[in-house]
Amino acid sequence: MINITLPDGSIRNYEAGVTGNDIALSISEGLARNVLSIKVNEEIWDLTRPINTDAHIKLFTWNDDEGKATFWHSSAHLLAEAVEILYPGAKFGIGPNIENGFYYDIDFNGHSIAEEELAKIEQKMLDLAREKQQFQRSEISKTEALQYFTKKGDEYKLELINDLEDGKITFYKSGVFTDLCRGPHVSDTSNIKAVKLLSIAGAYWRGNENNKMLTRIYGITFPKQKDLSEYLVMLEEAKKRDHRKVGKELELFALSQTVGLGLPLWLPKGAALRERLENFLKKVQKEYGYDQVNTPHIGHKNLYITSGHYEKYGKDSFQPISTPVEGEEFLLKPMNCPHHCEIYKVKPRSYKDLPLRLAEFGTVYRYEQTGELHGLTRVRGFTQDDAHLFCRPDQIEEEFEKVIDIVLYIFKTLDFNDFTAQVSLRDPNNKTKYIGTDENWERAEKAIIDVAAKKGLRTVVELGEAAFYGPKLDFMVRDAIGRKWQLGTIQIDYNLPERFELEYTGSDNQKHRPIMIHRAPFGSMERFVAVLIEHCGGNFPLWLTPEQFILLPISEKYHDYAKKVLNFLKNYDIRGLVDERSEKIGKKIRDAELKKIPYMLIIGEKEEAEEVISIRKHGEGDLGTFTLPDFAKLINDQIEQTLNKI
């Protein structure tokens, strides 16, 4: 007999060799029907795998992320099996579960799959699922594994197996399909009731652009048809919040091929919104002791040779601008740091001057590859809310913490609650991508990890995501369809101060080297506004929105009163406009609702006589009658409340 400890701490006795399925059944039949995988001590197992020793277990169902992961991973195998049957000779790369569903990378031997063929594959998957195919796990020696895939002629699996350690290789077989796989899997395919293959894309084998491009099929499956329908509706809804769509509808920004790819044009409403965001941050930065500076849009090529950026990015950048002087070259500024270093150097600095915090809304230009351009989130010309903090070593922690405070304050103010703090470190296997000494890297990485922990941030660590000159703490926020974007970023840099030979005189009257913190709480104005649009679906907070109200006169007779109201509210710094068209009130309301204007002020005979306004709130409806001062107070109180939340 063995002891099985359940998550609530209770212990049950079972015969050795008991499986997850047996345990689930012994608890309840309902659980047995819904259970998908089991955690045995720290590993997640198949439900059919015998447990032979005492263990702590946890059963996973569809309601657990781990349960979904198992379900989708098994679905990926089902996809592969369908493809193997329908397209003999197809070779398989990897097929993992992802956050929402799964994919499989497949080499179709030159055949390119058309979207219409997906329906056929879906149907095959459903047919196979109904056969209630069991997932059979087998441990296999490396030699046998190699033999199997040599015979099958699948070079991708052979490559994977070659990287694995003998004795730790397992195969999973379901139906006619056998795959190299660590598992775990669901017991059988019968729970997979709804299948949707979402898209086809190219993906480099092993993520390396020098390798062959395989065909990646993305899909998602559910235990109920209803779940699938709801998911598809949710995807459609999310697309309605896309900043490219909303930005066009609300006339916030535009892109012109004639101006150039990835060079956004800010329209009046978008520009005004952006200005309010900039002023908001400027005010915060003033409180935190930042000095605002301005630097030119170009810089001498030597500036970037000194910084190391030219060597790293020079050939992939906008190419140098020549001048009439032979050999003289300037670069469009791809970042602000070198300019700020030169500001540091304009005079000798004392330890008493530090930290020096130089801030600039600096517009930079980077030649992103065409395939990477994306709305406002990935562009070639953008404005960073940049600042560089030049610190003494003993100031690093405190300064870093204060930057985190600014980022969190901004996120809080704008209701960005769903973000990830990502500690972006070096790729330990590819140190040549980075400059600077190991010692400095280790110091910087440790500082970031320590401060993030001290601030109580829930962090994830990503290797290989550091900048080439230093590690970062990145604040990642999702867009409407779940893609993650880096917004705020904080970076510790020991390298640029060395390259620019920055110095300060210490209390010991000796020269010392400062340390730089690069930081941008928004990241860039473009990307931040894009994510903000998607976050609120174009229904901006009152303090940011282009028009806070629109006056809707019932007829032309009330235009004079409308102007009076407009002027009154203007004196309270409340912005809006009048709809003077000779349309019926229903039409004016409809248009104002579509423009997502927060307050519609309806005025007619009654309102003019009583010097009041009838208020209709966007998305909510009639709020009743207000006097002008009461409405002004309503607006200003609401804004104050938003901006003062800590």
Added chain:
RNA sequence: GCCGAUAUAGCUCAGUUGGUAGAGCAGCUGAUUUGUAAUCAGCCGGUCGGCGGUUCAAGUCCGUCUAUCGGCUCCA
């Protein structure tokens, strides 16, 4: 840059097996003077993404380039 799909009026779209373009909205003009999500009528607006090719004839078929979309790679 790579893989795949797409490209028709300012916007959203229709256009049968190839026979030289339509709708709604927006805009303009006029009528209407309106009470909480679309008043009516008329008008304007397109070398069907660019360039080549096949054909008596191309929005429609083929090639190529460009851009957009979904991914991959990249992101100082």
